[in-house]
Amino acid sequence: MKYIASCSFGKDSLAQVILAHEHNEPLDYVVYSEVMFDIKNNISGEVPEHRDFIYNVAIPKIEKEFGYKVIVVKSELDFISEFHRKIVNGKNKGLIRGFPIGWKCCINHDCKVPPMKKFLKTLADDYQQHIGIALDEPERLVRLHKDKRKISLLEKYGYTEAMAKDLCAKYGLLSPVYNYTNRNGCWFCPNQRWSELRWLYQHHRDLFDKLVELQKTPNKASKKWNRQFTITQIAKQLDLMNRQLSFDLGAL
Numbered sequence: 001m002k003y004i005a006s007c008s009f010g011k012d013s014l015a016q017v018i019l020a021h022e023h024n025e026p027l028d029y030v031v032y033s034e035v036m037f038d039i040k041n042n043i044s045g046e047v048p049e050h051r052d053f054i055y056n057v058a059i060p061k062i063e064k065e066f067g068y069k070v071i072v073v074k075s076e077l078d079f080i081s082e083f084h085r086k087i088v089n090g091k092n093k094g095l096i097r098g099f100p101i102g103w104k105c106c107i108n109h110d111c112k113v114p115p116m117k118k119f120l121k122t123l124a125d126d127y128q129q130h131i132g133i134a135l136d137e138p139e140r141l142v143r144l145h146k147d148k149r150k151i152s153l154l155e156k157y158g159y160t161e162a163m164a165k166d167l168c169a170k171y172g173l174l175s176p177v178y179n180y181t182n183r184n185g186c187w188f189c190p191n192q193r194w195s196e197l198r199w200l201y202q203h204h205r206d207l208f209d210k211l212v213e214l215q216k217t218p219n220k221a222s223k224k225w226n227r228q229f230t231i232t233q234i235a236k237q238l239d240l241m242n243r244q245l246s247f248d249l250g251a252l
């Protein structure tokens, strides 16, 4: 039997690695599935600060101090290939997919999950998988309990999301993304909050502009970037917010 922890290096999945360490739980591998925006140009889907944290802080600490092996798995598909994938049937036949749809994200389905499944297959069904779901996420826990091979150490040790965050901070393992948001996701995620979009716009304009460029691609099935707006409309809104902030600060 192998014991593995799926880890995105967000607070919940990292907290369970810490709990495994604290409570001497058996753990053979910490497995991370990295989503790529553009494999050819080596652009990750992680927010740059989070990616730096993963490779320069979290992985070294988990391997050297906790003694767990970290395995990074990646798909051969990326955001760019998904964006340009041609739809072969249904009402959008002949169009390209365009931006992922938040409530049925093809990036999760095609890029994130398959490499993890492929890795699990190498264990020939003889494994237990730790998934970081906190005590205050009852609906997700109900779904988790349906698969006997999956358990949550956060649930086992009575950890809520807030407690998981505190535990990560205590070990110097809290990603810097929690300075401006309370979730961890791809920088191109259509489910992002305004605080995350604003961070991207202000600190990683080169990445934000890649989305603006893609917006110009014709024959997209998903014309809007999220449920409400195109990325160009979002850029205008963020620009207004920035100007307002500068104006407010200038008036102080």
Ligand code: SF4
Residues within 6 Å of the ligand: 035, 100, 102, 105, 106, 107, 108, 112, 184, 185, 186, 188, 189, 190, 191
């Ligand atoms: S964070 Fe967003 S874009 Fe990335 S896989 Fe999840 S839902 Fe998709």
